[in-house]
Amino acid sequence: MINSPLNYSGNKAKVVDQILKHFPENITKITEIFAGSAIISLNSNIKNIVLNDNQKTTIQLLKYFNQNSGEKIIQDIDQIITNYKFTDSYRKGRKHYPEKKHEGLSIYNKEAFQKLKQDYNNNPTTEKLFALNIFGFNHYLRFNTKGEFNVPVGKVDYTESLRKKTIEYAEVMKQKNLEFYNYDFRNPKLYEGATENDLFYFDPPYLITDAPYNASWRETDELDLLQILDKLNSQNIRFALSNVLKSNGKENIILKEWATKYHIHYIHRQYRNANYRRKNKSEAEEVLITNF
Ligand SMILES: C[S@@+](CC[C@H](N)C(=O)[O-])C[C@H]1O[C@@H](n2cnc3c(N)ncnc32)[C@H](O)[C@@H]1O
Incomplete structure (x- = not known):
């Protein structure tokens, strides 16, 4: 397991195994639409990786480690x-x-x-x-x-x-075929030519939690994203979506209702801080939603 030196806010490093274990085997290309530090695809055994993020500086940093x-x-x-x-x-x-x-x-x-x-x-x-x-x-x-x-x-x-x-992060990038894009997730170019051997992984900003990049994520973005996922599904293209259904007393009702069409896998975080654990155990509901 490799970790990123960027310590990207909201990264999936602690739950990589719990996510990867659900990925199908016959995948030849993975596209991370909300890449951040791309910790999921870089830890997967998939060689062809497309990394997209609308934050220009994030893509610049990823390219710096690749080059x-x-x-x-x-x-x-x-x-x-x-x-x-x-x-x-x-x-x-x-x-x-x-x-x-x-x-x-x-x-x-x-x-x-x-x-x-x-x-x-x-x-x-x-x-x-x-x-x-x-x-x-x-x-x-x-x-x-x-x-x-x-x-x-x-x-x-x-x-x-x-x-x-x-060292490890720069090294793992050299073992993969990487492509980088700096688009909004709605850009059709990201989905062009996708086949049944593709997997799209989405880890968008979450409507109901706080992170620097979550503030500008609105309900309309969430609805646009869910529409894209439904479209991929109708084309027999596989997707996996990370998100939280509940957090800090808030619930994402839109997502919860939408997700009933698909498979919901619960992700369990190990919190080092006991107080935090007690407080969050009953509240945070982190999930991976897949159409396979
Ligand atoms: C939860 S983070 C991803 C973290 C990543 N999974 C990791 O482990 O490091 C969400 C990312 O989505 C990006 N983002 C936010 N809005 C976006 C949009 N409209 N289109 C594409 N990317 C976006 C943010 O810049 C941020 O890097």
């Missing part, structure tokens, strides 16, 4: 760490940076991060974007209406574990 070796990417980031004077706990050790309260490394990196953010917004490059993702709060990728990166500094730096993920 460069992990070693080269680590070199790029190390260069930024040196130039901007970010903390380097990987080489200097965590004890080199005594922590105050629960701020982690944020107090040490605040200034460097501000400068990098400014430089990125004036002259964006993918290396700078990945560095902002590493040092930014919760590894969010969030932009204001002018398209400027606007996440505050985070608590961590480029750890050994993130470096290992960088």
Whole structure:
């Protein structure tokens, strides 16, 4: 199992096996319409992968990992760490940076991060974007209406574990045939020429949960998506849809009623935090809906 160094918000890393076990065997191509960090298709044994996301920067980052070796990417980031004077706990050790309260490394990196953010917004490059993702709060990728990166500094730096993920993630991409698109999910080009050996995987923003990219997802988007899935089904094309039917006391009624036509598989999360687990056990209902 490989994980992404992007720590993409809302990623499926913790439930990869529970999703992949439902995938049919005779699939020659998978299309991830809402790719994010593409953790599902990259962990599958399907060689031909189409990755689409309407967020331009997400596709840029995926291409960066596809086109460069992990070693080269680590070199790029190390260069930024040196130039901007970010903390380097990987080489200097965590004890080199005594922590105050629960701020982690944020107090040490605040200034460097501000400068990098400014430089990125004036002259964006993918290396700078990945560095902002590493040092930014919760590894969010969030932009204001002018398209400027606007996440505050985070608590961590480029750890050994993130470096290992960088190598593995870049490596797995080299073993696949990848195609990238930066379209809205409604774009017909994404579905052209699909056959019975194709699988379409959808992990859209969820109507009833909070993530930076969920805010602009409306009921009309949800309805358009369900219509596309019905159309694929009528053409005998297989699809799998990740979503939540219930979360934090809210219920997605539209989806729940629509899903009765198909197969609903329940996904079980293991929460490390006991309080969170207790609170969510009865409430969150994460599912994979398939037409096979
Ligand atoms: C839940 S995330 C996918 C996470 C992914 N499964 C992973 O494991 O990393 C949803 C993604 O859909 C993208 N997205 C949002 N609206 C979209 C649209 N209208 N068309 C295509 N992609 C969209 C977001 O940019 C985000 O990357």
